[in-house]
Amino acid sequence: MRLRFHCQNRIGILRDIVAHFADYGLNVAHGEVGGEHGNAIYLHVPNLLNAQLTTLRPELERVPGVFGVRRVSLMPSERRHLELDALLSSLSDPVMSIDMEGHLVAANRAAGQLLGVRVDEVPGLSLDRYLPDLDLPALIRRNNARVNGLRIRLHDATYLADIAPLHRENLEDVASLAGAVVTLHRADRIGERIYHVQRQESRGFESLFQSSPRLEALIREARRMAPLDAPLLIQGETGTGKELLARACHLASARGQSPFMALNCAGLPESMAETELFGYAPGAFEGARPEGKLGLLELTAGGTIFLDEVGETSPRMQVKLLRFLQDGGFRRVGSDEETYLDVRVICATQQDLPSLCGEGRFRQDLYHRLNVLTLTVPPLRDCLDGIEALAGHFIDRAARQIGCPLPGLSPAAVARLCAYHWPGNVRQLENVLFQAVSLCEGGTIEPGHLRLPDVGQAPGLAGIDLDGSLADILGEVERRVLTTLYPQNPSSRQLAKRLGVSHTTIANKLKRHGIGGGDEA
Known part of the structure; x- marks a missing residue:
């Protein structure tokens, strides 16, 4: 005890x-x-x-x-050890600590895999065994300062090493050096890392592309809700950017400098979801760590927890989540001790939670607890008026990552994008354009570069605004028909023949809707 x-x-x-x-x-x-x-x-x-x-x-x-x-439940040193272990385990890069004799003191799981040993076998291993041509302790003494980007060879691969010296007391005294922490980055993935770092840095509302009036209205609404310290429910289809919106709300709140943790509840077994969120006590079950495990809630203390696909949670998880929302308390798995935390909960779902409540698959009291503040992210097919600007943004990002000249987007390709139903929404658009940039050998992306699978066809009136007059509604239907057929009949004469009307009629309609650049051929 x-x-x-x-x-x-x-x-x-x-x-x-x-x-x-x-x-x-x-x-x-x-x-x-x-x-x-x-x-x-x-x-x-x-x-x-x-x-x-x-x-x-x-x-x-x-x-x-x-x-x-x-x-x-834990001594302070045990908590620090668990937090450090959780942090290191979450890093994909190999991280290791060495002493001034060149022996390994500790390493994360990625480093153990690189060295070919278990993490508990790391302490005491000599670094000379892996880097015989590099005397790291001598390098550390010689520089007595942080070294970034040292190129080394390990297991026939090139890495860039960041070396941070550890001092006992005086940071300038070489005699106080106790060792160093070494982080390895694959040299052939540095461009990818920079890209992901840039994406991580741009997570606020300023990074959310607002090319459509409906998206602008959503962001205005989200800005008003972000500072409110209450549960937030974000609804929307897959790929609409619900987590990006949740992170932006977190950054714009008073908790913005505190942790933001995310857990996808879909597909997780009940026991795993419970231990990931709430953690477990020492010896809670067979195979558990003897020191126990901190859950995401404890690692997020003072910050925001984001629960994606909350409609997929089990009845037991729903009870524990409801209890936490009511009084901020919970028990780790295998523990009888109450833990109380101050954490804001933001949830997301693409399901109809009221319908799930009616079917008995989701607790109605939990739904009302989560539904204090609500945001609904529109699907991409309802924001087609901004798709060309959004496509240009993704093409620019893809070209920077790939390292190729920035290609343009042909009018026919724009028409193809506008005619598609986008079951995967913004995420699918980004992936399609990334592939298109990689396939494009010239300076322009054409419809043939757009790999769009014909799955999940949208209903006939999806995305059409029915609030206007009949003329407005029919005009939007006409625009969609012409936008869909123009890529297969890329001239006013061909399209007129396809639709059985005069060339002049089609030319005027194409000009009115801004399709095809006024082609008269």
């Missing part, structure tokens, strides 16, 4: 507390001093039972300077 003593910082108080455990024949295995001013003492007493704690608590609280005693 682990205990936290809120106490006065005075000489001898630890001795006075530990003496009571000695009187009961209980061994104190580990102790730590914490708190901002050393006003907390943590003790790990492995054999202490609940009944014994009930008897001991009054005696412990009578120790001069002790203001309160309560159970905790």
Whole structure:
């Protein structure tokens, strides 16, 4: 059992507390001093039972300077270890720590895979075994400063190493060097890394492309809701950018400098989803880590948790999530201790939650808790008036990543984009244009470069605004028909023959709708 003593910082108080455990024949295995001013003492007493704690608590609280005693799930050092382990495990790049003799002290999972050993086999390994031509300790002593982009060869691959020296005390004293943390980046993936870093940096509302009046209205609404510290439910089809919108709302709130964590609830087994979100206690189940695991909620303390596809959560998860939304409390898997946190919850779904409530597949009380603030992201087929500008944005991004000249987009290709139903929405558009840029050998993207699968056909009136007059509605239908058929009949004469009307009629209609650049051929 682990205990936290809120106490006065005075000489001898630890001795006075530990003496009571000695009187009961209980061994104190580990102790730590914490708190901002050393006003907390943590003790790990492995054999202490609940009944014994009930008897001991009054005696412990009578120790001069002790203001309160309560159970905790982790010692401060254990929590730091778990947080560091979670952070390192989430990194895809190999990260390792070495001492000044050139021996490995610790490494993350990616580094263990690179070196061909388990993480627990890393401590004590000599770096010379892997880098015989590089004396890293000598390099660290010689520079005594951070080294970025050192090119090394490891297992017939080239890496760029970032080396951060570790000092015991004086940062300028070579004698205080204790080792270094080395991070390896694959040299052939640096361009990809820069691209992803740029995407990570541009996550606010300014990064959201607002090429359509409907998207502009959505962003205005989201800006008003972002600072409100209440649950937010974002609805929209797959690929519409619900997580980007959630992250922008987080950054625009008072929690913007705190963590933002995301969990996709779709397809996760119930037990895995529960342990990912809430964590588990030491020895909670067979195969669990002996020190337990922090859940995403605890790693997000003070920040925002984003639950994607919340409609896919199990009934048990729904109960625990409802409890957390009600009072901020939860229990880790395998633990009877309550944990209370301040975390904002943003959820997203592409399902009709009221219908799921009616079918008994989603708790109605949970739905009302989540539905305090609501945003609905329109599908791409309802924002076709801005698709050309959005396509130009994605083409520019793809050309920068691939490292090729910026291609243009032909009128026929624009017409093809406008005629498609986009079941995968903005994400599909980005992927299609990335592939088109890679396929385009000339300076212009043509319809043949656009690989658009004919799946998930949209309903006939999808995306057509029915609020206007009959003339307005028929004009929009006419525009869509001409936009769809023009790429297969790329001249006014061909299209007139295809539709059985005069060449002059089609030429005028194409000009009115801005299709085909006024081609009279």
